Amino acid sequence: EEMVEPRRIRALHEDVVNKIAAGEIIVAPVHALKELIENAVDAGSTSLEILVKDGGLKLLQITDNGCGIKKDDMPILCERFTTSKLKAFEDLTSIGTYGFRGEALASISHIAHLTVTTKTAESSCAWKAQYSGGKLAPLKPGQSAEPKACAGRQGTQISVEDLFYNVPTRRRAFRSASEEYAKIADQVGRYAVHCKGVAFSCKKFGEAGAGVAVPANATVRDRIRMVHNSAIANELIELEVSSQMFGFKADGLVSNANYNGKKTSLLLFINHRSVESSAIKKAVEQTYAMFLPKGGKPFVYLSLEIDPARVDVNVHPTKREVNFLNEDEIIELVCDEVRERLGKVDTSRTFMTQS
Ligand code: ADP
Numbered sequence: 001e002e003m004v005e006p007r008r009i010r011a012l013h014e015d016v017v018n019k020i021a022a023g024e025i026i027v028a029p030v031h032a033l034k035e036l037i038e039n040a041v042d043a044g045s046t047s048l049e050i051l052v053k054d055g056g057l058k059l060l061q062i063t064d065n066g067c068g069i070k071k072d073d074m075p076i077l078c079e080r081f082t083t084s085k086l087k088a089f090e091d092l093t094s095i096g097t098y099g100f101r102g103e104a105l106a107s108i109s110h111i112a113h114l115t116v117t118t119k120t121a122e123s124s125c126a127w128k129a130q131y132s133g134g135k136l137a138p139l140k141p142g143q144s145a146e147p148k149a150c151a152g153r154q155g156t157q158i159s160v161e162d163l164f165y166n167v168p169t170r171r172r173a174f175r176s177a178s179e180e181y182a183k184i185a186d187q188v189g190r191y192a193v194h195c196k197g198v199a200f201s202c203k204k205f206g207e208a209g210a211g212v213a214v215p216a217n218a219t220v221r222d223r224i225r226m227v228h229n230s231a232i233a234n235e236l237i238e239l240e241v242s243s244q245m246f247g248f249k250a251d252g253l254v255s256n257a258n259y260n261g262k263k264t265s266l267l268l269f270i271n272h273r274s275v276e277s278s279a280i281k282k283a284v285e286q287t288y289a290m291f292l293p294k295g296g297k298p299f300v301y302l303s304l305e306i307d308p309a310r311v312d313v314n315v316h317p318t319k320r321e322v323n324f325l326n327e328d329e330i331i332e333l334v335c336d337e338v339r340e341r342l343g344k345v346d347t348s349r350t351f352m353t354q355s
């Protein structure tokens with residue numbers, strides 16, 4: 001009896017498409033922040049200051065001292081697929097920068113109020129503009145949408161306000177600002193450890209001290225001390241592995257057998273992008289299980305550089321997932337090295353206690 005009448009197929013309105021795409025890339029404030037950090041690092045910054053209000057839902061602000069954005073590029077800055085980093089599809093195989101598809105700022109502008117203040121070395125003043133739905137928008141109603149001249153230092157400041165203001169279901173999904181802030185501090189901490197030569201600070205709005213603070217000249221070990229603690233920093237061994245056959249190089253700092261944490265901390269970078277990998281985490285935990293007391297977990301900072309031709313970063317717009325060739329072999333080589341280094345430390349300790 002039930003008849004389904006075929007309905008007409010229609011194209012979705014562009015605004016709807018853009019909002020859907022934005023919601024896929026930016027699920028939580030931390031995802032917007034990660035894109036902004038990567039942009040600032042791509043711009044050659046040596047200082048990143050981050051300010052967060054209400055777990056990033058009210059305000060996410062990042063101030064860098066990088067190359068800035070040319071005033072003439074400001075009108076297309078937040079359009080989808082506008083980028084200074086990629087020209088041809090083939091460039092994906094040699095891309096050295098974090099971003100490459102020109103979607104981050106566009107996405108943010110569809111689901112938040114976005115303000116950009118920027119100054120290049122050549123410009124005599126800074127320029128400030130607001131964006132909405134991918135386009136320049138007036139700073140105040142009735143005003144022109146054109147960028148406005150203002151005073152400012154070289155670099156870029158990006159403010160993201162009222163994230164998800166027009167996506168009420170997403171907005172309601174956030175229960176606690178402190179949970180979102182914790183995710184943000186964790187992600188900032190990862191880049192603060194990894195980005196040598198770059199100073200980081202991350203502050204909650206209204207608080208005097210910074211949650212994360214690292215000066216530009218700190219070593220990686222000191223970065224770990226500042227972001228985490230001395231109990232970890234004092235028990236780290238350096239790791240270096242490479243293989244021409246598999247086209248990779250790995251280095252890092254990993255905890256020795258004296259350290260046992262409650263949870264595994266895995267700070268993983270693949271070609272300088274912070275990523276997650278359950279395969280690597282599992283292999284690392286298995287490796288340490290032989291050296292740590294039951295339930296003890298390691299701290300592992302690992303930076304993998306893999307020949308870009310062997311990495312597929314195009315799996316998903318968020319780039320949180322990265323596929324690469326010979327994953328199993330590479331993981332095994334890294335774990336072999338960890339095992340050997342842990343074994344060495346172990347024998348020297350046995351030797352010392354015996355003498
Ligand atoms: P992508 O990083 O993939 O190119 P984005 O939407 O993140 O796309 O950024 C678009 C462009 O805006 C970048 O290619 C870059 O030229 C410029 N840009 C963004 N953020 C900054 C920044 N902090 N400093 C300088 N330029 C920036």
Ligand code: MG
Pocket residue numbers: 035038039098099100102104105
């Ligand atoms: Mg980007």
